[in-house]
Amino acid sequence: MEVARKREPEKRRQPRQNITLIKCPHCGNDTDFVEVADNVILTTNYRQNQDGSFTQESDDSQIMGEIRLYCSECNADLSNFHPRFVEMLF
Numbered sequence: 001m002e003v004a005r006k007r008e009p010e011k012r013r014q015p016r017q018n019i020t021l022i023k024c025p026h027c028g029n030d031t032d033f034v035e036v037a038d039n040v041i042l043t044t045n046y047r048q049n050q051d052g053s054f055t056q057e058s059d060d061s062q063i064m065g066e067i068r069l070y071c072s073e074c075n076a077d078l079s080n081f082h083p084r085f086v087e088m089l090f
């Protein structure tokens with residue numbers, strides 16, 4: 001352990017090491033999550049090409065209802081973590 005701690009350059013290559021992960025309090029899962037949105041209106045714009053095919057131009061979704069976050073493993077409702085989930089979404 002002491003030897004590992006002295007290897008500072010390696011530590012610096014992992015800046016996210018000390019970040020607290022969202023973890024399901026029920027089953028301990030900290031890798032798989034499901035986001036569920038209620039009442040979503042999906043609007044997609046298409047352009048018809050000369051050969052009759054369509055190309056998607058833009059995609060606009062409006063969420064009218066609630067957004068919830070669930071654990072993928074045990075389906076526990078983790079919506080309390082949703083604001084943090086959104087913050088960490090890249």
Ligand SMILES: [Zn+2]
Nearest residue numbers: 024027071074
């Ligand atoms: Zn869980």
